Amino acid sequence: MAYNILVVDDSETVRAVIAKAIEMSGAGVKALFTAANGQEALDILGREWVDLVFADINMPVMGGVEMVKRMKADADMKEIPVVIVSTEGSATRIKGLMESGVRAFLRKPFTPEGLKTTIDGIMGK
Amino acid sequence: MNASPEMVREVFARVLEKQVFLFAEDLDTAELPESGEWVEARMYFHGPFGGSLSLALPKEAQLEIAANFLGKDADDPDVAKCAEDSLKEILNVACGHMLTALAGEEPVFDLSIPKVHALSLGDRNALAALPGTLGFDVEGRPALLRFQSIEAGNP
Numbered sequence: 525m526a527y528n529i530l531v532v533d534d535s536e537t538v539r540a541v542i543a544k545a546i547e548m549s550g551a552g553v554k555a556l557f558t559a560a561n562g563q564e565a566l567d568i569l570g571r572e573w574v575d576l577v578f579a580d581i582n583m584p585v586m587g588g589v590e591m592v593k594r595m596k597a598d599a600d601m602k603e604i605p606v607v608i609v610s611t612e613g614s615a616t617r618i619k620g621l622m623e624s625g626v627r628a629f630l631r632k633p634f635t636p637e638g639l640k641t642t643i644d645g646i647m648g649k
Numbered sequence: 650m651n652a653s654p655e656m657v658r659e660v661f662a663r664v665l666e667k668q669v670f671l672f673a674e675d676l677d678t679a680e681l682p683e684s685g686e687w688v689e690a691r692m693y694f695h696g697p698f699g700g701s702l703s704l705a706l707p708k709e710a711q712l713e714i715a716a717n718f719l720g721k722d723a724d725d726p727d728v729a730k731c732a733e734d735s736l737k738e739i740l741n742v743a744c745g746h747m748l749t750a751l752a753g754e755e756p757v758f759d760l761s762i763p764k765v766h767a768l769s770l771g772d773r774n775a776l777a778a779l780p781g782t783l784g785f786d787v788e789g790r791p792a793l794l795r796f797q798s799i800e801a802g803n804p
Contacts (some may be wrong), residue, residue: 537734611745615754
């Protein structure tokens with residue numbers, strides 16, 4: 525199974541590293557989209573078929589939390605799973621993210637294997 | 650809240666190893682080369698207590714981190730382009746893990762976006778001389794790390 529994946533991070537370097545980790549994980553990728561913030565991500569989600577989103581929390585223009593909130597309010601986007609990729613270690617904040625509709629949380633630094641496990645867990649492998 | 654040097658050393662070495670496959674050992678802060686171009690990345694955190702984390706190292710070490718971060722050769726044009734971002738990311742990840750090690754998983758901290766600037770040898774020596782600054786040997790290259798916390802309500 526191959527997926528259309530969207531990576532959202534304000535750092536071009538981090539986007540490249542996550543994209544590479546996805547490639548190395550062996551998870552099937554049909555198309556890989558990238559966005560520098562939540563607003564760019566919503567624009568892409570509005571015009572492309574995306575199966576899974578990996579997003580940072582802190583980004584200029586629109587952060588990951590607001591992006592998820594807007595996705596949940598949109599009938600076409602609300603079922604798309606979002607994985608937050610962050611250095612965040614606060615269980616309190618992670619609990620809040622999960623309650624807001626985030627499907628999974630991946631703490632940096634992560635391995636391609638950890639990423640694959642997350643993808644498989646969400647996509648039902 | 651005071652961070653023990655052992656915790657700061659352990660977390661930084663672990664993040665460096667896991668993120669960019671580089672090994673860090675202790676280095677006496679008095680044993681720094683008297684030449685070379687250095688950079689410093691610094692970020693701030695706010696929560697139950699606030700503070701800052703800064704990492705200073707020679708430009709060649711910054712490029713090595715970026716090369717390993719991207720999985721490319723150090724002379725690849727992408728490496729120089731991503732050198733600053735890579736250093737920011739290492740600092741960001743290290744800061745997140747140090748705060749968890751220090752305060753546990755319940756408190757919520759907000760982290761600033763790291764900034765990178767050139768560091769003169771004079772300023773580098775001043776940083777090295779500050780109490781609490783830790784020295785590292787990152788596979789033959791020196792680095793300085795300083796974690797500073799301030800209790801909420803205290804200046």
